[in-house]
Amino acid sequence: MASNKKKLFLRALFDYDPDDDPAVPCKDAAIGFKRGDVLQVVSMEDDTWWQACHLRDGNARGGLIPSRQKSSRAREAARRRRWSTGVHGPTRPPTYIEVIPYHRDPKERHRLVVLVGPDGVGVNELKRRLLLSDPDHYGVTVPHTTREKRRQEKEGVDYHFVSVPMFEEDILNHRFIEYGRYNGHYYGTSLDSVNRVMAEGKVCLLDVHPGKIKHVYTCEYKPYVVFVKPPGIEELRLTRRRAKFICGEEDKGSVRVFSEEDFEDMISLADDMESQCGHLFEKVIVNGDIAMAFRELKADLERVEQTEVQWLPAEWMC
Numbered sequence: 001m002a003s004n005k006k007k008l009f010l011r012a013l014f015d016y017d018p019d020d021d022p023a024v025p026c027k028d029a030a031i032g033f034k035r036g037d038v039l040q041v042v043s044m045e046d047d048t049w050w051q052a053c054h055l056r057d058g059n060a061r062g063g064l065i066p067s068r069q070k071s072s073r074a075r076e077a078a079r080r081r082r083w084s085t086g087v088h089g090p091t092r093p094p095t096y097i098e099v100i101p102y103h104r105d106p107k108e109r110h111r112l113v114v115l116v117g118p119d120g121v122g123v124n125e126l127k128r129r130l131l132l133s134d135p136d137h138y139g140v141t142v143p144h145t146t147r148e149k150r151r152q153e154k155e156g157v158d159y160h161f162v163s164v165p166m167f168e169e170d171i172l173n174h175r176f177i178e179y180g181r182y183n184g185h186y187y188g189t190s191l192d193s194v195n196r197v198m199a200e201g202k203v204c205l206l207d208v209h210p211g212k213i214k215h216v217y218t219c220e221y222k223p224y225v226v227f228v229k230p231p232g233i234e235e236l237r238l239t240r241r242r243a244k245f246i247c248g249e250e251d252k253g254s255v256r257v258f259s260e261e262d263f264e265d266m267i268s269l270a271d272d273m274e275s276q277c278g279h280l281f282e283k284v285i286v287n288g289d290i291a292m293a294f295r296e297l298k299a300d301l302e303r304v305e306q307t308e309v310q311w312l313p314a315e316w317m318c
């Protein structure tokens with residue numbers, strides 16, 4: 001037993017059910033788990049099967065789990081089968097990440113909440129609903145832009161309106177989490193704007209491409225990353241009539257009509273995001289029905305805030 005060694009905790013990045021695994025040496029000796037569960041590893045002596053305890057509900061239940069090497073091979077093979085018609089498949093998917101316990105002091109800043117998902121899946125609408133549901137608790141960043149201020153817009157509310165040289169200087173000084181150009185103007189979200197919301201004691205809601213998470217993937221921000229995933233193509237087709245809710249434009253009265261190609265793109269982009277950045281996602285919400293997805297998200301964020309012990313990636317070294 002590893003009593004005098006540092007305890008090793010892993011978060012599983014995949015579901016595992018010994019009943020579905022023909023390679024398991026003894027079904028009763030193995031333990032099943034869900035993606036996101038935290039396991040304490042007791043022994044890694046065997047290359048294929050490790051001994052671990054499941055920490056769900058505070059009850060430690062011990063047994064065998066597939067080692068990183070074994071599960072990585074199995075997941076890669078499964079992915080290859082799925083991608084067998086594609087020229088390029090995703091890289092080998094991660095299986096577990098090392099995590100460390102974190103007890104949040106109520107005086108500390110809230111964790112940054114990062115919502116990610118393919119365009120049209122409903123990230124903006126979920127963010128809007130969260131904000132409306134409790135504007136004193138949730139906050140959003142104010143982006144920077146170099147375009148002209150419109151008559152009804154307010155500096156510091158709709159945007160921070162800045163000159164092109166100022167924006168470019170901020171790019172050079174790495175002040176943006178992300179930025180881009182639209183209609184010949186710069187737009188971007190600065191780290192300062194995130195800090196401002198967090199300093200107000202609010203939960204800052206940020207939506208960025210998963211490739212940009214790395215800028216805030218630190219102990220300072222402790223991002224809780226929620227992946228908003230589209231349902232299957234059948235359900236997307238069925239909900240097409242409700243497209244205006246899914247794409248978050250219900251207040252504007254405009255309906256975005258999704259084509260079959262849009263659905264396929266959304267699903268394929270979601271697959272790419274999951275295979276490349278899935279190890280960063282702490283929660284996955286399937287948005288088939290926006291009202292249900294919102295309830296699930298709100299309840300999950302409340303649960304996280306009330307959870308005594310959270311598990312953060314060891315790489316943050318808090």
Ligand code: 5GP
Nearest residue numbers: 142143144147178179180181182187188189
């Ligand atoms: P508008 O000029 O009408 O306010 O915004 C036009 C577009 O600018 C938006 O639809 C969006 O694509 C882009 N935009 C707004 N804020 C940001 C931001 O923070 N970052 C990036 N990359 N684009 C933004």
